Amino acid sequence: MTVKTEINVRYAETDQMKVVHHAVYPIWYEQSRTELIEKLGIKYCEIEKQGVMCPIAELNSKYISPARYGDTVIVEASVSKLTPVKIVFEYKIYRKSDETLLNTGSSVHPWTDTNIKLINLKKAFPKIYDTLLNNINKL
């Protein structure tokens, strides 16, 4: 199960090295992650209103080749693991024009309530958990 998000590099995302600043990539991951979750049948902004959050616990990123202003990049996000206590995502970022791989990464997100206390999603919100699980398994 993968989603491909197309992003035009913003001028503000560059730094004086004339490449995209490295702190921008986690924001691109997040944008793609949002789309992926939605494709799995869950609107993240809706479940947050219901009291479920998935803050980040771990972030890993490898910078292979720089993205630049003028580039369109493709962010591929996928779920590598779903359990009642956490969800793990993987990312690949390509330049659209020539398919050069620019970056790979992953992030780990525990399920929490709105006070950022850990929850068991399967027990606390079985409907959300089942929707995610079923949609991942379908693919």
Place this chain on the structure above:
Amino acid sequence: MTVKTEINVRYAETDQMKVVHHAVYPIWYEQSRTELIEKLGIKYCEIEKQGVMCPIAELNSKYISPARYGDTVIVEASVSKLTPVKIVFEYKIYRKSDETLLNTGSSVHPWTDTNIKLINLKKAFPKIYDTLLNNINKL
């Protein structure tokens, strides 16, 4: 009543023009505004917990000379107007090393509740309003 906030330019704040990106200045204004309000006897993060917010309604900024990585800048924030319905701030940004004026600006902030509905601060939170007013007048 003026506060002077010293900020070291962050690498991430530059863009490929090799200067600080213009969207960073409102963030510097905000940092100095926070310190100014605190000097006026109010911790912004505390009044927000009590139910008062002051979102921005208007922002104006003049970019005179660019700030660069390696620079330390001084942000001067002052209150130019306080009424029961809004507060207006003015800003000047200098480079510390040579006192070159880099930027001037202003921002208008209505008082609101946490649903971003307009309130009359003097009526709704007289103690906060009086603290601000008294501390501004003292100076």
Place this chain on the structure above:
Amino acid sequence: MTVKTEINVRYAETDQMKVVHHAVYPIWYEQSRTELIEKLGIKYCEIEKQGVMCPIAELNSKYISPARYGDTVIVEASVSKLTPVKIVFEYKIYRKSDETLLNTGSSVHPWTDTNIKLINLKKAFPKIYDTLLNNINKL
């Protein structure tokens, strides 16, 4: 001559007021401005390589209603003035779903060389100036 840029609000663009932080709007303006200039026959990243830049000299923004995570916004950018020494843009931002006006703004950009020295674009780069002027007049 107007361009309409569609932007999905990013989670990272929100703040603890649960709305998009005000420093994000200038970045959205810029994204739309880039698309507008391209529609006028000029790729901004290309002219920068040729030695032309248009840094910002003035920014004005009115915040009418907040954008939120989950919103798609439309940024309308237009050129309100083009002269040999500067270009002025105007912006309107709407929520896509209900067409609520969220924000209006403008920005003034002098033409400069890569050292951020003012230039007369008509004299220094007549071809770029004429392309912009002709494409604005066509519309």
Place this chain on the structure above:
Amino acid sequence: MTVKTEINVRYAETDQMKVVHHAVYPIWYEQSRTELIEKLGIKYCEIEKQGVMCPIAELNSKYISPARYGDTVIVEASVSKLTPVKIVFEYKIYRKSDETLLNTGSSVHPWTDTNIKLINLKKAFPKIYDTLLNNINKL
């Protein structure tokens, strides 16, 4: 060899989860890294002008407890490895008030020229390499 950088959380750094957004931590790392390099006798903005850059190749971050608006955080940066081809940094972030550990991380940075081509720093810029090495060993 460690540097401790004190940072007041900016409002703009929060997100609607009411905590600091995770993409801010790499920016804090970078601010502390800049100070650390300076303490090692090298001003990063100066060596970049001489033609040396150290872009990021790898970033790892563990988010233990959230930082919030109103917090002052301490970022501890240290060099865990210096070789002619790369430099590796480690980070710890604490809340100042109660010394709670909020985040740990690391980043790997190859030495490159301004075109982001890998270089051997010891061969290409022996003086810079020796300054760094001597100052690390002193400590």
